[in-house]
Amino acid sequence: NYANITAFYGREFNSSTCAIQVQDSKGIEFRSTTHGSGSYSKSIRSQLSSLNKTVQIDTDLAESFGISSFSLPQGRSIDYASSWSEMQMAKNRETGAFFEQQIMYAAMIKSNSSIALDKNGSIAKSRISFEGAGHFREQKMPSNNSSRSNGPAIYHSEEDYLGQFEVDKRFDEYGKNAVIVHSATGNGSISSEKRAGRRQMSYHSGTGAYQSMEEIQTQTDHMDKLINARYGPLNYIYPSGFNINISKKWAEGMCSRSGELNPKSSTSSEPASYIAEQISNAEFLNKITALVGLAEMRTDLNLSGTARFEAFSSLPSTSKDDSGTYLFEEYSGRYDISRKLNIGGVARFDEPHLNLTISGKLSAAGDSLIDYVINVTNDGNIALGPIIITDYFPPGTEYVSSSLRPSELNRSLAQWTLIDLGIGASAIIELRLNITEKQADSLINRVRARSNQSDKWTDAEALSSLQLDWLGCCSPHLSASKKARADPIDPLLVHYCISVTNHNNQTMTAAVRDLLPNGMVFQSSSPAATGQSTGEVLWTIADLHPEETRRINYTLRAMRGGIYVNRAHISLYSADASGYAQGDIASRIEVQGAQDGGSGSAGQGSSCLGLSSIKQEWTEDWISCGACENAQSDSSAWECSSCITSALNESDHPDLSDRSSASSI
Numbered sequence: 033n034y035a036n037i038t039a040f041y042g043r044e045f046n047s048s049t050c051a052i053q054v055q056d057s058k059g060i061e062f063r064s065t066t067h068g069s070g071s072y073s074k075s076i077r078s079q080l081s082s083l084n085k086t087v088q089i090d091t092d093l094a095e096s097f098g099i100s101s102f103s104l105p106q107g108r109s110i111d112y113a114s115s116w117s118e119m120q121m122a123k124n125r126e127t128g129a130f131f132e133q134q135i136m137y138a139a140m141i142k143s144n145s146s147i148a149l150d151k152n153g154s155i156a157k158s159r160i161s162f163e164g165a166g167h168f169r170e171q172k173m174p175s176n177n178s179s180r181s182n183g184p185a186i187y188h189s190e191e192d193y194l195g196q197f198e199v200d201k202r203f204d205e206y207g208k209n210a211v212i213v214h215s216a217t218g219n220g221s222i223s224s225e226k227r228a229g230r231r232q233m234s235y236h237s238g239t240g241a242y243q244s245m246e247e248i249q250t251q252t253d254h255m256d257k258l259i260n261a262r263y264g265p266l267n268y269i270y271p272s273g274f275n276i277n278i279s280k281k282w283a284e285g286m287c288s289r290s291g292e293l294n295p296k297s298s299t300s301s302e303p304a305s306y307i308a309e310q311i312s313n314a315e316f317l318n319k320i321t322a323l324v325g326l327a328e329m330r331t332d333l334n335l336s337g338t339a340r341f342e343a344f345s346s347l348p349s350t351s352k353d354d355s356g357t358y359l360f361e362e363y364s365g366r367y368d369i370s371r372k373l374n375i376g377g378v379a380r381f382d383e384p385h386l387n388l389t390i391s392g393k394l395s396a397a398g399d400s401l402i403d404y405v406i407n408v409t410n411d412g413n414i415a416l417g418p419i420i421i422t423d424y425f426p427p428g429t430e431y432v433s434s435s436l437r438p439s440e441l442n443r444s445l446a447q448w449t450l451i452d453l454g455i456g457a458s459a460i461i462e463l464r465l466n467i468t469e470k471q472a473d474s475l476i477n478r479v480r481a482r483s484n485q486s487d488k489w490t491d492a493e494a495l496s497s498l499q500l501d502w503l504g505c506c507s508p509h510l511s512a513s514k515k516a517r518a519d520p521i522d523p524l525l526v527h528y529c530i531s532v533t534n535h536n537n538q539t540m541t542a543a544v545r546d547l548l549p550n551g552m553v554f555q556s557s558s559p560a561a562t563g564q565s566t567g568e569v570l571w572t573i574a575d576l577h578p579e580e581t582r583r584i585n586y587t588l589r590a591m592r593g594g595i596y597v598n599r600a601h602i603s604l605y606s607a608d609a610s611g612y613a614q615g616d617i618a619s620r621i622e623v624q625g626a627q628d629g630g631s632g633s634a635g636q637g638s639s640c641l642g643l644s645s646i647k648q649e650w651t652e653d654w655i656s657c658g659a660c661e662n663a664q665s666d667s668s669a670w671e672c673s674s675c676i677t678s679a680l681n682e683s684d685h686p687d688l689s690d691r692s693s694a695s696s697i
Contacts, residue, residue: 033052034049034050034051035049035050036049059125060085060126060149061122061123062120063120064089064120064121065117065118066116067117068115069098069100069112069114070095070098070100070116071095071096071098072094073093074092074094075091076090076091077090077091078090085150085151086148086149087147089147090145091143091146092144093142095141096140096141097115097116097139097140099111113271115138115139115270115271115272116138116140117134117137117138118135118138119133120132122147124149124153124154126150126151127153127154127207129154129171129173129205130171131156131203132168132170133167134168135162135164137165137270138163139163140161140162141161142160143158143161144158144160145158145160153205153437154203154206156201156204157201157202157203158201159199159201160198160200161198162193162196162197162199164270165194166194166199167190167193168189168199169190169191170189170203171187171188172185172187172210173185184229186208186228186229187210187212187228188226188227189212191222192221193218193221193222194220194266194268194276195218195219196220197216197219197220197242198216198217199214199215200216201214201215202214206435208435208436208462209251209435209436209437210248210250211249211251212226212248213246214245215244215245215246217242219240219264221268222237223236223237226246226255230289231326232253232286232288234248234255234257234286235284236259236261236282238263238282238283238284239264239265239266240262240282241262242260242261243261244257244259244260251459252450252452252457253288254324254325254451254452255321255322256322257319259317259319260317260318261282261284261314262315262316263315263316265278266279282313282314282315283310284311284314284317285309285311286308286309286321287307288306288323288329289306290305290326304346305326305343305344305375306345307323307327307328307329307342307373308341308342309321309331310342311335311339311340312338314335314337316334317333317334317335319332319333319334321333322452324415324452325456325457327374327375328373328374328454329371329372331372332369332370333367333370334368335366335367336365339363339364339367341359341360341362342361343359343360343373343375345375359373378455379455380564381411384412384413384483385413386408386409386412386416386419386481386490386491387409387410387411387564388407388408388492388563389406389407390404390405390423390479392475392496400466401464401466402465402498404464405461406423406460406461407458407459407460408453408458408459408481409456410454410455410456410457411456411564413455414455414485415453415454416452416453416483417450417451417453418449418483420448420450421449421480422481423445423446423447423463423477424444424479425443425445425465426475426477428467428475429467430465432466434448434461434463436448446463448461470500474499475498476541478494479493481493492562493574494562495605497543511532511533511535512602513530513617514529514531514600515529516528516598516619518621518624523593524625525587525588525589525590526552526588526598528546528587528598528619529583530583530584530600530617532576532604533579533581534576534578534581535578536606539575539576539606540604541574541576541604541605541606542573542603542605543570543572543602543604544572544573544600545568545569545570545601546570546599546601547567547598547601548568548569551591551592552590552596552598553588554569554586555589556587557585557587558585559584569586593623594622597620599617600618
């Protein structure tokens with residue numbers, strides 16, 4: 033924006049200019065057009081907020097076709113006979129979203145719609161009844177500068193109707209994902225196609241009586257579809273008198289794919305799969321289908337026509353066996369079919385289970401922004417849904433944005449709802465927070481995932497700690513110990529016990545990560561592990577109260593005899609982020625081979641996990657931590673093991689011999 037002011041004072045000339053350039057704003061756009069003759073009523077309420085770049089438009093509309101006559105001078109007249117046309121279009125260039133709704137050649141339109149756009153996302157809701165031709169288009173691109181030429185859309189749909197219909201739609205895009213809820217009913221000609229990237233597709237077309245409901249969530253690759261349709265030819269007369277005849281039996285299909293469909297020519301280490309259902313030449317069709325992730329499909333179907341079912345799976349290119357699996361079925365006639373197909377879902381637990389992790393990092397620009405990545409994986413034996421994920425913000429931070437619209441948001445937490453998660457499937461939520469007030473040397477972000485199946489809750493927790501000041505305060509008063517013993521019956525089984533005690537006067541949070549030695553495999557634990565991957569197992573103790581001791585008992589299996597040193601990494605935080613410490617404890621055990629018999633033997637070691645105490649031996653320049661100084665001044669105070677040798681209380685574990693290491697934090 034450029035402005036120039038020129039002034040003359042007497043014989044003197046003076047000029048001043050000012051230029052303002054608005055950057056980093058691609059803007060949003062809303063457009064609406066209407067024309068036709070007859071009865072017309074329209075109400076528009078618009079709101080613009082430049083603070084957060086928000087535009088909201090609410091519209092109520094009622095139109096019906098009629099001939100309008102007007103008298104002109106000198107005895108002349110003019111008649112208007114125009115069918116109604118109504119178009120609404122919205123573009124959110126900040127997020128790469130597009131929404132269009134257009135009704136043409138209509139004898140009647142009744143509509144109630146609401147469109148809200150801001151820099152984080154868009155919500156378009158509409159309920160419209162019409163008699164005429166309708167076209168609906170929705171699109172969500174990966175970024176604000178994406179186009180169809182340089183990559184697939186996260187979501188893209190196009191629908192065409194001709195006849196008399198009622199359509200109810202909700203298109204919600206936020207961050208990097210979209211949620212779509214759609215229903216339609218009526219009689220006429222229909223053609224619909226919906227795509228989620230290159231991974232999933234749903235389509236149907238035909239003429240006759242029609243009812244459908246669909247729900248799509250791109251975050252979890254979920255597609256739900258209900259369709260009831262019966263064939264009938266369409267003889268439609270436009271308001272202008274033009275007549276058209278359309279006759280098409282019903283066609284419908286859904287498909288989902290993962291990995292590279294041609295693994296032999298790719299270097300992908302991931303398996304590939306493809307599931308598809310195709311219905312054609314159907315007189316009637318009643319179908320309920322759910323795509324749960326990329327490799328699971330459930331269908332209940334009643335039809336008169338032709339149905340084809342196809343499934344393909346292939347091992348990764350690194351596998352020696354590349355034969356894969358192929359399934360094909362075809363039915364022609366009248367059938368009731370119920371199917372459930374799952375490809376490649378790997379369950380690590382023989383029960384419902386969620387694996388949850390969170391990682392965070394400060395913005396590369398060095399400002400006050402923090403980026404978190406929350407990853408939830410269903411590694412249990414059944415599909416779970418809905419899954420509620422709650423992130424509890426660290427004190428002194430505020431929500432900025434996320435890759436999925438929160439179902440609940442306030443100053444202390446954000447909550448997201450995932451429709452479902454198939455076996456072996458994962459969902460990633462990206463979260464950005466802003467540090468408004470530095471209240472401690474570290475930021476502790478806790479996240480929780482829950483799902484209820486048959487009145488039984490599956491629960492997982494994880495936390496992330498970011499050290500804002502590399503040299504923090506003294507470590508909180510906690511102690512930890514670790515013991516190991518060989519199983520008396522199966523010598524290759526090793527039982528471990530980790531004890532953590534809170535000697536502080538406030539509630540603490542502990543994250544225990546056990547690094548499995550080479551040649552040992554995790555079997556089970558009590559309590560259940562909150563996370564597991566190759567080479568490590570994670571437990572989270574969210575609320576360790578003052579003077580409370582928690583124990584983790586778990587079992588590992590050795591693949592062969594030998595000496596195994598098992599190390600566990602423990603991170604400890606106070607609930608208000610005022611204290612932080614981390615370190616390792618270890619245990620050594622000798623496992624006899626299955627053919628040798630007998631029990632294993634173990635040694636004992638100790639290590640200090642405190643930030644203030646680095647070495648075990650005393651040196652002249654060694655600086656004692658606050659706990660040790662308090663112990664020296666007050667003999668009744670608790671003493672940390674960096675100052676004295678810790679003694680293990682064997683009465684707590686009568687079944688464990690003295691094969692352990694003990695440490696204090």
